[in-house]
Amino acid sequence: MDFKFSEEQEMLRRAVREFAEKEIAPHAAEWDEKDYCPVEVIKEMGELGFLGTIVPEEYGGTGMGYTARAVIIEEVSRYSAGLGIAVMTHSLVVAPILNYGTEEQKKKYLPKLATGEYIGGLASTEPSGGSDLVNQQTTAEFKDGKWVINGKKCFITNYDIADVTLLLTKTGVNEKGRPELTAFIVKKETPGFGIGHKEDKLGLRSSSTGDLNITDLKVGEEAVLGGRGEGQKIVLATIGEVGRSGMSAIGLGIIRGCLEEGLKFAKERELYGKPLTNLQAIQFMIAENRMYYEIGKLLTYRATTLKDEGVRCDVESSMAKLHNTEAAVKAAQRTIELMGGYGVINQYPVGRYLRDAMSTISAGGTSQIMEIVIGGDTIKNF
Ligand SMILES: Cc1cc2nc3c(=O)[nH]c(=O)nc-3n(C[C@H](O)[C@H](O)[C@H](O)COP(=O)(O)OP(=O)(O)OC[C@H]3O[C@@H](n4cnc5c(N)ncnc54)[C@H](O)[C@@H]3O)c2cc1C
CATH class of the missing domain: 2.40.110.10 (Butyryl-CoA Dehydrogenase, subunit A, domain 2)
Incomplete structure (x- = not known):
C-alpha cells in the first residue's frame, strides 16, 4: 500500500492552496452572506487548469485524474464549501461525456469544459x-x-x-x-x-x-x-463515483477548516492565564477533529485512487461521502463548543461551516441511501 501523493499531486495542492488563500478565503464570508456564486473565480480556475484534471490532454485537460480533482475540491472547500460544490458539480457533465460520449461530442464539449469556457x-x-x-x-x-x-x-x-x-x-x-x-x-x-x-x-x-x-x-x-x-446507467455511475467522491472531498475540506480554525483559536485564547490548548478537554476535541480528518482523507483518496486505476469505486465513494459529510457536521459542532461563546459569533467562520456541512448531507444522495449502498454490498460481497 502506498499512502503518498505523487510529487505532481503535491505541487498541485500547493498551487491550489495558494490560490484559495488569496482568491477564496478573503471573500468566502461575503459570498455566503450575499448568496453569491462567484462565476468569475470558477472561470479563473478553468484558465489555471483546475477544472480539467479528469480530461485527457488530447481534449484540452491536464489528465491528472480523480485524486487531483479531489485535492482541488478539498482545498477550495477548506475556505468555501459552496464554491466547492459548484466546482465539483462541473465534472458531473465532464465525466459522462468522457466515458460515454461519441468522438464528436467529446471534441465539441470537453476542451471548452476543461478550460472553464463552459460551466457544467x-x-x-x-x-x-x-x-x-x-x-x-x-x-x-x-x-x-x-x-x-x-x-x-x-x-x-x-x-x-x-x-x-x-x-x-x-x-x-x-x-x-x-x-x-x-x-x-x-x-x-x-x-x-x-x-x-x-x-x-x-x-x-x-x-x-x-x-x-x-x-x-x-x-x-x-x-x-x-x-x-442508457441514461439510468450513466447518471447512476456518474453520481455514484464522481459525485459522491466529490462530495466526500467537500466534507473533508470542511473538517480541515474546523480543525485549523479550532486549533488557531485554542492556541490564541487564554483561560486561567494559559492557552486553551493546555486544557485536556480541549485537546480531546482537537484529537477528535484530527482523527475525523485523517479517516476522511484515507476514505476519499482511496476511492479516487481506485477510480484513477479504472476500478469500480461506488461503494468506497459512498463510504467516504457518508463519513465525511456526517463527520463535518460533528467537527463543526465540536469546534463551536471548543470556542465557547465565540463559536456562535459570525465573525468566526465555524457557524458557516456547520451550515455548509448540514447542506452536504443530501446532495449527491442522502446518508440513508449511502447506508443502503454500503449495506447491500456488505451483505452480498463482504
Ligand atoms: C445543496 C444541494 C445540491 C444538489 N445538487 C443537485 C444537482 O446538481 N443535480 C441533481 O440532480 N440533484 C441535486 N441535488 C438533489 C439531491 O440529489 C437530492 O436532494 C437527494 O437525492 C435527495 O432527494 P430528495 O431531496 O428529493 O429527498 P427524498 O428522496 O424525498 O428523501 C427524503 C427522505 O427519505 C429518505 N429515503 C429515501 N429513500 C429511502 C429508502 N429507500 N430507505 C430509507 N430512507 C429513504 C431520505 O434519506 C430522506 O431522509 C442537490 C441537493 C442539495 C441539497
Missing part, C-alpha cells in the same frame, strides 16, 4: 423525489426527427450558470416494463431551457441551486449521450 451541471432530481431517480417525470418524445423534452428539475447546482447540462429524461418503458431513461446534453441557450426559481439555502450559499423548467425543448439525435435507454 447535471439535472436528475425532480420534485417527485431525488432518491427515487428511476421515477422520472421529465419526458422526451421523438417527433418529426427531433427529441421534444418537457418536465421540471429541482435542486440543480449551477442551474443558472451551467452552459451545458446533462438532463435525465424518460423516453418510454423497456422490455422489462421498467422506465427507459435517456440522458441528453443540453446547451443553456436552447429554446425551452427555462431557468426557474433559486433556492435560498441554509448553507453552501456560494453555489446556486434551483429549478429548471423544461418546455418543448427540441434537440437532435446528436444530443443523446451513450444511446437511448
Whole structure:
C-alpha cells in the first residue's frame, strides 16, 4: 500500500492552496452572506487548469485524474464549501461525456469544459423525489426527427450558470416494463431551457441551486449521450463515483477548516492565564477533529485512487461521502463548543461551516441511501 501523493499531486495542492488563500478565503464570508456564486473565480480556475484534471490532454485537460480533482475540491472547500460544490458539480457533465460520449461530442464539449469556457451541471432530481431517480417525470418524445423534452428539475447546482447540462429524461418503458431513461446534453441557450426559481439555502450559499423548467425543448439525435435507454446507467455511475467522491472531498475540506480554525483559536485564547490548548478537554476535541480528518482523507483518496486505476469505486465513494459529510457536521459542532461563546459569533467562520456541512448531507444522495449502498454490498460481497 502506498499512502503518498505523487510529487505532481503535491505541487498541485500547493498551487491550489495558494490560490484559495488569496482568491477564496478573503471573500468566502461575503459570498455566503450575499448568496453569491462567484462565476468569475470558477472561470479563473478553468484558465489555471483546475477544472480539467479528469480530461485527457488530447481534449484540452491536464489528465491528472480523480485524486487531483479531489485535492482541488478539498482545498477550495477548506475556505468555501459552496464554491466547492459548484466546482465539483462541473465534472458531473465532464465525466459522462468522457466515458460515454461519441468522438464528436467529446471534441465539441470537453476542451471548452476543461478550460472553464463552459460551466457544467447535471439535472436528475425532480420534485417527485431525488432518491427515487428511476421515477422520472421529465419526458422526451421523438417527433418529426427531433427529441421534444418537457418536465421540471429541482435542486440543480449551477442551474443558472451551467452552459451545458446533462438532463435525465424518460423516453418510454423497456422490455422489462421498467422506465427507459435517456440522458441528453443540453446547451443553456436552447429554446425551452427555462431557468426557474433559486433556492435560498441554509448553507453552501456560494453555489446556486434551483429549478429548471423544461418546455418543448427540441434537440437532435446528436444530443443523446451513450444511446437511448442508457441514461439510468450513466447518471447512476456518474453520481455514484464522481459525485459522491466529490462530495466526500467537500466534507473533508470542511473538517480541515474546523480543525485549523479550532486549533488557531485554542492556541490564541487564554483561560486561567494559559492557552486553551493546555486544557485536556480541549485537546480531546482537537484529537477528535484530527482523527475525523485523517479517516476522511484515507476514505476519499482511496476511492479516487481506485477510480484513477479504472476500478469500480461506488461503494468506497459512498463510504467516504457518508463519513465525511456526517463527520463535518460533528467537527463543526465540536469546534463551536471548543470556542465557547465565540463559536456562535459570525465573525468566526465555524457557524458557516456547520451550515455548509448540514447542506452536504443530501446532495449527491442522502446518508440513508449511502447506508443502503454500503449495506447491500456488505451483505452480498463482504
Ligand atoms: C445543496 C444541494 C445540491 C444538489 N445538487 C443537485 C444537482 O446538481 N443535480 C441533481 O440532480 N440533484 C441535486 N441535488 C438533489 C439531491 O440529489 C437530492 O436532494 C437527494 O437525492 C435527495 O432527494 P430528495 O431531496 O428529493 O429527498 P427524498 O428522496 O424525498 O428523501 C427524503 C427522505 O427519505 C429518505 N429515503 C429515501 N429513500 C429511502 C429508502 N429507500 N430507505 C430509507 N430512507 C429513504 C431520505 O434519506 C430522506 O431522509 C442537490 C441537493 C442539495 C441539497
